[in-house]
Amino acid sequence: MxxxxxxxxxxxxxxxxxxxxxxxxxxxxxxxxxxxxxRWHITMAASILFRATIIAATFGSLFVLAWLGSLAYGPEAYVRFLALAASPLGLLIGFGLTLVLFSLLLNGARHLINDMGAGLSVRTANLLSQIAVWGPVVLAILFWVALFSTGRVSL
Known part of the structure; x- marks a missing residue:
């Protein structure tokens, strides 16, 4: 060429x-x-992060599959799984899955709004993308602060 x-x-x-x-x-x-x-802008970041979130959710499903498998193998396996989930690594995985959940919810809402024909102006698209990028982080932190403060989770 x-x-x-x-x-x-x-x-x-x-x-x-x-x-x-x-x-x-x-x-x-x-x-x-x-x-x-x-040039990079927030809507590109939101799109790429949404794809990364879907990949992370796929790997997160393995954690759920391990939970179901521990239930099927009996009480001893379930206790071992709970011990793993309560470890710092398990809590990190749990935080990541919470982040993925909130990201899927907010990005899904963004796509739903766009599919209805709303939020397509540059200003609104940027705002929705900002919410979809930073909202999951804020919501996940607030969720885990609430879990630790109520005593449902501890180190």
Missing amino acids: SQPHDAASKGGMSDRTGRFVVQPNGRTTPLSPHMSVW
């Missing part, structure tokens, strides 16, 4: 911006956007 010298003769459009290339078949097409072309 090369930059067109005379794009008007190849594809009917002139290119003074350098945003088009001539394909091997002779067609003039726009360059594909790349991460270095776009």
Whole structure:
């Protein structure tokens, strides 16, 4: 692929911006956007974090599967699972799963609002993305503070 010298003769459009290339078949097409072309903004971060949340939820389901397996194997296995869940590693996994849950809820709400045709202006999309990115962190911290303060969880 090369930059067109005379794009008007190849594809009917002139290119003074350098945003088009001539394909091997002779067609003039726009360059594909790349991460270095776009400046980062909050809606991109929200989209990427939502995908990462889905991946984390997939791995988190293994923790739930281990819980169900410990129930099936009997009381001794369940006590071992509870001991693991109460360990610092288990609490970290629990905090991560809480973060994933709140992220899925807030991003799901953001997508629902967008699917209804609302929240599509730049200002509203940025606000909803800010809520979807930072809201899960705040909600998860508040949730675990409440768990520790009521004595339901301790180190």
